[in-house]
Amino acid sequence: MKHNGSATYQRFPMLDGLTALQAEQYQNSFAPHSHETFQITLNESGLFKNQINGHCLCAWPDALIITHPDEIHTTICDQPMGHSFFTLYVSPDLFSHRNNGIAPRFAHVLHNTGASSLLQEIKHHSQTGRSISAHQIIKLLDQLLTEQLHEPVRVADHSWLTDHLQETIDQPFKLAETARQTGISSFKLIRLCKAETGMTPLQFVINQRILSSQQLLRQGVPITDVALQCGFYDAAHFHRHFKKLTGLTPASFRKPWLS
Structure with missing residues (x-):
């Protein structure tokens, strides 16, 4: 019998109300969609598959998967035991403010132990009811910014x-x-x-x-x-x-x- 798992949505009071999604043994794939925010996902179990720009990108547990604002992606949940992951949705303004007003660009899959540990800590605090501080979030953003790609960013052509x-x-x-x-x-x-x-x-x-x-x-x-x-x-x-x-x-x- 297929078990669809669970998905819990949370809102945090700091920094204009950050939001997060905690998925446990989740088995329903996501249709093509986009977000107005950065989506920073910590994969916790299984092989995480994200189809972006026609390419299927895979990530093992403890890797980070990033999608940029307005970037079309399809998350494929096809593991027999489902997927467990934690996603933080971050406003582009928060990143730009920490990056001299410049919108950063990242690789879609990151292996950054420091950032993964920080996101794991934020997730643990949210699950146990402990307060999440703005300092924790800022520390995560700054850690991620060390990974930004220094190349021209294609501006979407709204035709x-x-x-x-x-x-x-x-x-x-x-x-x-x-x-x-x-x-x-x-x-x-x-x-x-x-x-x-x-x-x-x-x-x-x-x-x-x-x-x-x-x-x-x-x-x-x-x-x-x-x-x-x-x-x-x-x-x-x-x-x-x-x-x-x-x-x-x-x-x-x-x-x-x-x-």
């Missing part, structure tokens, strides 16, 4: 296509209708969107809806209202896609923001 899709995220998505509106074939629309975003048009729209919904959930907007405002048919449709992209239910995501 007319993604602008058009962004404007329609609260409306029912129909590929043929979107193709007609943009004056190109459905096939070309899919190809251009994947080249621009790494996603199909529908995947892009759903990801943007989930990002918008997270802002409303943090504000305490009722889940059914969030679903309808963000273009989902109903709360069940919203619930299904939210969990597929985040590993959490909307209610689980919202809970730390209501306390």
Whole structure:
């Protein structure tokens, strides 16, 4: 029998409310998605697989996996006993503030014993109810910054296509209708969107809806209202896609923001 494991979302009071995800023996893969934050993951068991920019990157236990803000990735959870990992979501502003105003760039898989130990310590404190200090977080960021890549960072090109899709995220998505509106074939629309975003048009729209919904959930907007405002048919449709992209239910995501 397949056991889906558990995923717990937490919010910390320091530094504008850092958040974290603790997954234990988790077996549901994540659909293509992105975050507005840096995602710093400590792999604790199994072979962690992250598909980024068309490449599958693997990490063994104690390695760190990093995705950058707005970077499309798919986490593949296919280990027989599930995956256990701890993820910290860090605002780009926190890193830039520690890095002379420059947004850092990292390798997607890091083997930094100091940073791994610090993240393990933060995770342990969160699990045992001990206070996590801003000093611990700053120490982790500074340790990670020693690993940053010193190369030009490609700035995402928000083309007319993604602008058009962004404007329609609260409306029912129909590929043929979107193709007609943009004056190109459905096939070309899919190809251009994947080249621009790494996603199909529908995947892009759903990801943007989930990002918008997270802002409303943090504000305490009722889940059914969030679903309808963000273009989902109903709360069940919203619930299904939210969990597929985040590993959490909307209610689980919202809970730390209501306390």
